Amino acid sequence: MTARARHPWRNWRWLMMAASVTGTSVLAGCAGGGSGAGAAPAPAGTASLVTSMTTANGATWAIVAMGGSAAGANQFWELFARAAASDRWELVTPPGVASNGGLVAAGGPASLSVAFRPSQGLTFSPLAVTSDAGKTWRTGLIDAPVASDPDALAAGAGAMLALLGDGTVEQGGTAGASWTRLAAPGAIASSAAGRQCNVTSLTAVAFAPSGTPLAAASCARPGITGIFARSGTAWQAVGPVLAARQVTVLRLTAIAAGDLALLQARAGSGATLLAAWTSDGTRWTVSAPLAVGTGQVAASGTGSGGAAWVLLADGRAYEVSGPGSAWRRLPSPPSGTAALAAGPGDAYEALAVASGKLTVYRLSPAGAWGKLQTLSVPIQYGSSS
Amino acid sequence: MPGMNSGLNPADPTLVAAFRSALLHQGLIATALFLLLWLLWGASRNWLRPGAAVHAPRAAEPAGRRVLRIGFGLLWVFDGILQAQPQMPGGLPSQVIEPTAQSSPRWVQDLVNAGGTIWSNHPITAAAASVWIQVGIGLWLLVAVRGWWSRGAGLASVAWGLMVWIWGESFGGIFAPGLSWLTGAPGAVLLYCVAGALIALPARAWLTARTGRLLLAGAGLFFIGMAVLQAWPGRGYWQGRSGSLSAMVASMAQTSQPRALSSLVAAFGSFDTAHGFAVNLFVVIALAAIGAALLTGRPRLVRVAVLAAGVLCLADWVLVQDFGFFGGLGTDPNSMIPTILLLAAGYLALTRLPDAAAEPEAAAQAEAEAVTPAPGGRWRELLRPEGARAALTATSMQTVTALAALGVIVIGAAPMAAASLSPTADPILAQAIAGYSPPLDSPASPFRLTDQDGRMVTLASLRGKVVLLTFLDPVCTTDCPLIAQEFKATAAMLGAQAKQTELVAIVANPTYYSTQFTQAFDRQEGLSAVPDWLYLTGTLTQLRSAWQQYGVTVENLPAGAMSAHNDLAFVIDRAGVIRQEIDADPGPGTTSTRSSFAVLFAADVRQALSQS
Numbered sequence: 001m002t003a004r005a006r007h008p009w010r011n012w013r014w015l016m017m018a019a020s021v022t023g024t025s026v027l028a029g030c031a032g033g034g035s036g037a038g039a040a041p042a043p044a045g046t047a048s049l050v051t052s053m054t055t056a057n058g059a060t061w062a063i064v065a066m067g068g069s070a071a072g073a074n075q076f077w078e079l080f081a082r083a084a085a086s087d088r089w090e091l092v093t094p095p096g097v098a099s100n101g102g103l104v105a106a107g108g109p110a111s112l113s114v115a116f117r118p119s120q121g122l123t124f125s126p127l128a129v130t131s132d133a134g135k136t137w138r139t140g141l142i143d144a145p146v147a148s149d150p151d152a153l154a155a156g157a158g159a160m161l162a163l164l165g166d167g168t169v170e171q172g173g174t175a176g177a178s179w180t181r182l183a184a185p186g187a188i189a190s191s192a193a194g195r196q197c198n199v200t201s202l203t204a205v206a207f208a209p210s211g212t213p214l215a216a217a218s219c220a221r222p223g224i225t226g227i228f229a230r231s232g233t234a235w236q237a238v239g240p241v242l243a244a245r246q247v248t249v250l251r252l253t254a255i256a257a258g259d260l261a262l263l264q265a266r267a268g269s270g271a272t273l274l275a276a277w278t279s280d281g282t283r284w285t286v287s288a289p290l291a292v293g294t295g296q297v298a299a300s301g302t303g304s305g306g307a308a309w310v311l312l313a314d315g316r317a318y319e320v321s322g323p324g325s326a327w328r329r330l331p332s333p334p335s336g337t338a339a340l341a342a343g344p345g346d347a348y349e350a351l352a353v354a355s356g357k358l359t360v361y362r363l364s365p366a367g368a369w370g371k372l373q374t375l376s377v378p379i380q381y382g383s384s385s
Numbered sequence: 386m387p388g389m390n391s392g393l394n395p396a397d398p399t400l401v402a403a404f405r406s407a408l409l410h411q412g413l414i415a416t417a418l419f420l421l422l423w424l425l426w427g428a429s430r431n432w433l434r435p436g437a438a439v440h441a442p443r444a445a446e447p448a449g450r451r452v453l454r455i456g457f458g459l460l461w462v463f464d465g466i467l468q469a470q471p472q473m474p475g476g477l478p479s480q481v482i483e484p485t486a487q488s489s490p491r492w493v494q495d496l497v498n499a500g501g502t503i504w505s506n507h508p509i510t511a512a513a514a515s516v517w518i519q520v521g522i523g524l525w526l527l528v529a530v531r532g533w534w535s536r537g538a539g540l541a542s543v544a545w546g547l548m549v550w551i552w553g554e555s556f557g558g559i560f561a562p563g564l565s566w567l568t569g570a571p572g573a574v575l576l577y578c579v580a581g582a583l584i585a586l587p588a589r590a591w592l593t594a595r596t597g598r599l600l601l602a603g604a605g606l607f608f609i610g611m612a613v614l615q616a617w618p619g620r621g622y623w624q625g626r627s628g629s630l631s632a633m634v635a636s637m638a639q640t641s642q643p644r645a646l647s648s649l650v651a652a653f654g655s656f657d658t659a660h661g662f663a664v665n666l667f668v669v670i671a672l673a674a675i676g677a678a679l680l681t682g683r684p685r686l687v688r689v690a691v692l693a694a695g696v697l698c699l700a701d702w703v704l705v706q707d708f709g710f711f712g713g714l715g716t717d718p719n720s721m722i723p724t725i726l727l728l729a730a731g732y733l734a735l736t737r738l739p740d741a742a743a744e745p746e747a748a749a750q751a752e753a754e755a756v757t758p759a760p761g762g763r764w765r766e767l768l769r770p771e772g773a774r775a776a777l778t779a780t781s782m783q784t785v786t787a788l789a790a791l792g793v794i795v796i797g798a799a800p801m802a803a804a805s806l807s808p809t810a811d812p813i814l815a816q817a818i819a820g821y822s823p824p825l826d827s828p829a830s831p832f833r834l835t836d837q838d839g840r841m842v843t844l845a846s847l848r849g850k851v852v853l854l855t856f857l858d859p860v861c862t863t864d865c866p867l868i869a870q871e872f873k874a875t876a877a878m879l880g881a882q883a884k885q886t887e888l889v890a891i892v893a894n895p896t897y898y899s900t901q902f903t904q905a906f907d908r909q910e911g912l913s914a915v916p917d918w919l920y921l922t923g924t925l926t927q928l929r930s931a932w933q934q935y936g937v938t939v940e941n942l943p944a945g946a947m948s949a950h951n952d953l954a955f956v957i958d959r960a961g962v963i964r965q966e967i968d969a970d971p972g973p974g975t976t977s978t979r980s981s982f983a984v985l986f987a988a989d990v991r992q993a994l995s996q997s
Contacts, residue, residue, distance in 0.1 A: 066944075073863075076945035091944065096896030098862045099945030121866030123909045126897055139897050143905055356944075380946035384862060 047203070047250040047262075049077065049117075051150045052301035052309075052341035052351075055107035056256060058084025059133055062301075063103050063150075064338040066353050066377055070100070073384040077103040078377060079114060080351070080358065081134045087344070089351075089360055091377055092134025097126045098384045104146055107254070108155030108174070115146040115153045115162065120384065125162075129175045140175040144168070150300070151204035151216070151253050161205040161213050169205055169215055183235065188215055188228055193237035197224040204252035206259050208281030214238070216249035216261065225263060227252065229281055240276050240284035250297060255306050257323075262300055262308060265289065273297070275308050277323040287320055290327040303342025311340055319348060331367045334359070355379070390483055391505040391814055392973025395476030395714075399817035400508060404474045407513040411796050415517065418796070419789045426785040429777050446530055447591035449734030450584060454526050454535065456726040457542065457580045461523030464717045467710055468515040474508035476714045477553075485554060488561040500552030505977040506810035510800050517797025518545055524790035526584070534787045535584065541794065542581030550574040553716065563620065563629050566611035566672060567705050569720040576723035583730070597734025601679045601687055604728055608676030608694070616669040625661020634705055642711035646703075653704040671697055679728075684736050691732045698725050809878065812988060814981035818972035822965050822989075829854075829957045830934035834891065834921035837903040842889075842921055844961060850917075851886050851993045852957040853986055855969055856893040856937045857920070858948050859902035865893075867971040867979060868952060869910040874983035876915050879990060883917060885959075886990050891931050892922040893939045893950040954986065958993045965989045 052062035060082045068074030077099040081092045093099060094114055101119030105112055111131040118125055127140035145165040146152045154161040155174070162170045162179070167186060172179035189199035197219035204216035208229060215235065217226030225239030225247045239249070242265050250273075251262035258279035263286075265272045272289035295312040302308050306322035309330075317330040317340060333340065336352035336359070343349040343362055350361040350369055356379040361369040393400060446454075472480075478501045486497040504511040522545055525538040550557055550572050557572020564570045583600065590596050615622055621629030634654035638647050657664050671693070678690035702708060702721035709719030804811070829852075831844045844852070853875065857865040872888045879886055892898045903920040907913045912920070922928065932939050932950075939950040956965035967989065972978050 078945055093943070093945045095941035095943065096894055096948045097860045098947035100862065103945075116860075118862070120862040122860060122862045124905050126860045126902075137896070139899070139902075141897075141901060141905055143908070378943050380942045380944060383942060383946040383949065 046148070047150050047297060048299050049102045049104065049148065049150050050299035050339050051105075052303075052339050053105070053107050053253065054302065054304045054342050055112060056109055058304070059112075060303075060341050060343075061105060061107070061112060062089070062339050062341050062351055063105055064351055064353055064358070065102075066356060066358070067379040068355065068381060073100050073120065074379070074381050076100060076379055076384075078358075079103055079105065079134065080375075081112075082341070083133055087372065089358070089373055089375060090134070091358075091375060092130070094128030094130070094134075094137045096139075097128075098122075100384050101145075102148060104148075104150060104153045106151075106153040106155040106160070109157055111155065111174075113153060113155045113160060113175075115142060117148060118145045127175065138175050140172075140177060142170065142172075142179060147202070149203050151206060151251055154206045154213075154254065156207035156211055156254070159207070159211070161207065163202055163205045163215070167202050169202070169213070171213060182213055182230060183215065188217065188235050191228075191235045193228055193235055194226075196237060197221055197226045199226055203249050206252045206254050209254075209258050209279060210281060212281055214252060214259065214281065216252040218248040220246065222246050225249065225261075225276075227261060238282050240286050242274070242286070245272075251300055251302075251308075253302055255302060256304065257306060260302055260306055260308060262310070264297070270294065273310060273318075273327070275320045275327075277306050285323045287324075288326050290318055290320075292316075299339045301340065301342075307342055309340045309342075309348065311337065317350075321346070330363065331369065334361050334369050337361075390479040390501070390975060391475060391508060391810075391977040392479075392975040393475045393814060393817055393978070395472035395474070395480065397475055397817045399820075400475045400813065401471045403509045403813050404471060404512055407509050408469060408516060411513055411517055415789075415793045415796055418792045419786070422785050422789045422792075423782075426780065426782065429780075444588075447734065448737045449597055449730040449732075450591050452726060452730040452733055453580045454530070454538075454584055456730075457577055457584075457723070458523045458526030458538075460577065460718070460723065460726075461519050461526065461542065463523075465516050465519030465521075465523060467716050468512065468519060470714060472714060473515070474512040477512065477716070478505050480714045481716060482553060482555070485558060485561075488563070489555045489558065490560050493555050493560050497552055497555050502976065503805045505975070506807070506980065507801070507804040509811065509813055510804045514797035514801035518794050521790050521792075521794030521797065524793065525787050528783045528790060529787040530783060531588065534784055536587070537585075538787070538790075539581040539584030539586075543578045543585065546574045546578035546581055550578065565615060565620075565622065565629070566608075566720075567615070567630060567668065567701055568633055569706060569709075570611065570614070573709070573717050573720040573723055576720060576727060580723065580727060580730075591734060592738065594735050594738060597731050597736070598682045600727065600731035601682065601735060604731060605676040605679030608672045608679065610676075612669050612672035612676060615665060615672060622665045623662050625658045625664070628657070628661045630664070630705070631657045631661060637705070637707040640707065640711055642707065646707070646711065650704060650707050679731075682735070684732075687732055687735060691728045694728050695725050698722075808980075809874075809984050810977045810980035812981055812985040814972075814978050815985040818970060818978060819968040819982075819985070822967045825963045825966055827963050829955065829961050829963045830931075832891070832921070832927070832931045832934070834923040834927060834931065835900065837900055837907055837920045839900060842919055844957075847887050847889070847957075848961055849959050851959055851990050852889055852955075853886060853990055854889045854891070854935075854955040854957060856932065856935070856939075856950060856953060857890040857906070858894040858897075858939075858950060859892060859906035859920075860894060860897045861947055863947070864952055864971050864974070865906075866910055867974040868954075868969055868982075869906070869912060871969075871971065871979050871982040871986060872918070873910065873912060873915055874980060875986040875990070876918070878983055878987040882991060882994060885994055887917050887919060888915065889919045889921060891935075892920070892928060893932065893937060894948045895925060895928070895939055895941055896948065898922050898925065898928060956986075956989045956993050958996060964993045964996065 050064050054060045062080045065075050066078050067076045079093045080089045082089045097116045101117035104115045111129050113129045115125045115127050125142040125146040128137040130137050142162050147163045147165050152163040160172045169183040170179045171182050188194045198221040199217045200220050202215055202217050206214045208214050213230040215228045219226040222245055223243050226249055227239030228235040229238045245265035245267050248264045249261055250264050253260055261276040263274040270293050272291050274289050275287040276284045278284045295314050297310050298313040299311040309319040311317045315332055317333050318327045319330055320327050333350040334352050336354050337350040338353045339351045341349045348363045352359045356377045358375040360373040362372045363369055482501050486494050522541050529535040529538050554572040557575050559571050625631055631654055638651040638654055675690045675694045678686045698721040706719040833843045836842050855868055876883045876888055903922055912918050937950055941948050952969040954967040954969035955963050958964050
């Protein structure tokens with residue numbers, strides 16, 4: 001018996017070894033690359049639901065997230081109110097619906113409307129409307145999820161607008177009754193004005209002083225500000241022109257003297273913020289740009305007289321007092337500040353959140369934040385899980 | 386991974402008690418089967434002619450095959466015993482299968498999820514099946530020494546091993562990052578499959594050194610491949626601190642186990658943290674050297690390699706794999722013992738050939754005689770008394786015991802096969818969540834409310850039908866949508882009996898209670914198309930009255946919490962008498978528990994229909 005006969009596989013040994021090494025290398029290549037995947041790009045031009053506003057009756061409202069982890073359904077969105085002549089904030093979150101998905105509020109002439117963003121098993125947006133500073137609430141609903149934008153709801157005289165999660169724009173009566181579709185998903189983007197702007201997403205709805213429905217968007221085409229007015233069954237571009245910049249309308253909200261838009265313009269790697277005011281829905285007064293670099297807007301809101309504020313993720317805070325004024329940096333707010341709010345006079349207040357505690361600070365004329373009030377919020381941990 | 390996990394606490398006393406009960410019942414049947422077959426075999430000896438039950442002399446089993454058969458037989462029995470851990474029914478998907486699958490690609494997850502869903506739907510049946518199938522295969526391997534019976538045990542080992550490897554081990558994690566021989570690649574059960582395939586080889590395959598040589602060459606290639614994988618940069622094995630191996634060892638040291646063992650594992654973890662590069666270098670060189678030596682096929686070198694591999698395997702088994710079954714829900718002793726058995730079998734098959742090898746014709750004859758009965762050839766003869774008598778004559782005690790072991794497998798596999806055909810979950814999950822609902826016999830309180838279409842409905846108007854009643858918040862985000870889906874599934878399960886049933890919910894929210902919300906809820910849950918579904922509401926006074934009469938507490942909670950209410954369901958018979966009050970809290974609300982509740986509701990409704 002020859003050696004070859006005893007070991008018929010011998011000639012194949014080195015070939016098999018090479019195959020093994022090659023195969024394993026492929027396996028290592030496949031199995032070892034778990035951490036190499038690139039992160040998905042962050043969605044462009046979305047504003048946080050954290051906000052504050054001052055309504056026509058002088059009441060100030062603020063929406064902040066409190067509690068624990070959102071993943072564990074222990075983060076609850078809370079609505080606080082401070083009456084016109086009061087120094088005290090109160091918890092006025094509308095009862096009866098879990099607020100884990102977020103709250104979107106719109107101030108009307110004599111009321112505040114709040115839409116619940118649905119969470120977990122809920123797929124539509126219950127509405128709550130108050131005309132007595134949050135003491136009592138009327139109910140309504142939008143039979144679809146309202147968009148996750150702070151101005152996805154607008155309240156006008158006898159009418160409401162809602163921007164839905166799929167890009168639909170609807171109009172209804174007060175307290176969310178009789179909703180009718182103004183724009184189907186993609187309808188504004190495919191309109192002549194929308195194509196000119198190259199709409200990437202809708203970001204807000206509002207009423208013009210005339211009562212005309214407005215919709216705002218993020219535009220991919222530089223120089224176009226995506227603000228559209230409903231005209232008959234069409235949508236017309238009515239936004240200001242900002243040369244050579246990609247513009248996202250972060251906020252579009254009604255104020256006492258018209259509408260206020262907060263614009264984020266991108267040029268190169270940096271971004272600037274601009275406030276724009278209109279009293280007729282077509283002509284705009286635009287502020288000087290505020291360079292924020294790569295800073296993300298963590299919260300934004302409005303005050304009386306066309307004032308607006310932004311809080312950046314890195315802790316910087318700015319305010320602009322009204323049409324024609326310039327951005328002003330505010331002293332660094334206290335740790336944990338989630339939102340600012342316009343206080344009495346020209347004072348600003350900082351609302352700092354720590355789990356179930358809200359601490360309110362007021363900015364003194366000397367530029368120092370002083371503690372004004374502490375509220376313990378009875379977060380119902382575990383109630384949504 | 387939807388469906389994979391029932392979401393129940395593995396230590397749930399209802400599940401544990403049901404599992405114990407199932408094991409006890411099936412164990413008694415298995416014992417009875419053994420006794421019956423042994424009794425029949427003993428009795429048949431009297432029927433045979435005296436002295437007829439003399440077996441022809443048989444060739445000795447090759448040493449390598451014997452190592453595999455006994456070694457893996459014991460391993461299967463041991464694994465079966467591990468499967469009998471009380472928390473296995475509820476814990477295997479969440480603590481074993483899901484964590485293993487999570488790092489694998491999507492298609493692996495989807496495949497594993499399908500199997501895990503069957504387990505989650507039928508946890509008691511599946512867990513008991515795993516016990517009996519593995520114990521049965523182990524016993525079968527141990528008692529069936531030769532012939533078709535023994536080869537069949539090898540094939541059974543391959544078949545079940547592949548199922549476990551795919552659905553239990555997610556292909557041994559070979560498609561997941563971090564694959565390493567140290568941590569068990571390519572999956573312990575794949576080695577069981579290799580052993581089973583070797584046992585299933587014809588007897589003549591063991592009469593020459595070729596089988597041993599091929600086995601060792603395959604092992605050599607595997608070791609070299611694992612060395613390359615271990616040496617591959619960027620996989621975390623060259624670094625000590627925060628490295629893949631030290632992290633795994635640290636997590637193993639945290640599991641519950643004897644303190645001395647955890648100290649040993651922790652000490653190695655510390656050593657690896659400090660000397661990660663050196664440890665990995667040693668492992669790479671050792672694996673490559675062992676692999677190269679095995680590939681040579683030279684007995685002297687192979688012996689050294691097998692011994693070295695044995696030492697390395699034992700060290701890894703203790704220091705890295707932590708014996709494989711300590712802590713959590715260990716289902717096997719991991720890959721090192723099977724590796725040692727395979728290498729030992731390969732070495733023996735290479736160096737210790739059976740005596741019969743010198744006389745292959747005699748060996749083949751011995752094998753032919755051991756066939757009991759030969760497949761496909763003598764069945765016709767068995768029908769004749771002489772043939773049957775001859776077959777019985779050739780049947781040994783070992784063959785009968787092997788038959789009983791096969792019966793043990795069937796005891797586990799048959800209910801599992803039947804259960805896997807059912808698309809619904811077992812009611813045990815709902816019973817574990819809801820607890821026991823004693824039968825009731827009390828008149829249901831009347832109500833007068835408005836349905837989702839604005840029509841007036843009273844309890845009296847529903848007389849003649851069995852009413853399944855619950856209380857739902859139309860803007861609830863958690864339990865109520867789940868209960869609604871359970872009701873919807875109940876209607877589907879009831880089939881034609883649904884016409885004799887009314888599924889009724891009463892609004893349980895003191896703020897959002899108008900028909901605007903009941904209609905929105907129906908659209909949300911797809912209930913508008915369910916016949917005999919009523920979602921009732923009314924004035925707040927009417928609702929409060931209904932809540933009070935049925936013991937439902939409803940209140941608005943502050944600070945953005947949803948309205949709180951207790952989840953109850955009532956089965957009201959055709960005469961308006963409450964027959965069951967069920968805690969309808971849907972628990973984790975997984976696919977399995979929803980299905981289970983629907984099965985439970987449907988059964989209660991059917992019972993009420995049959996009573997009245």
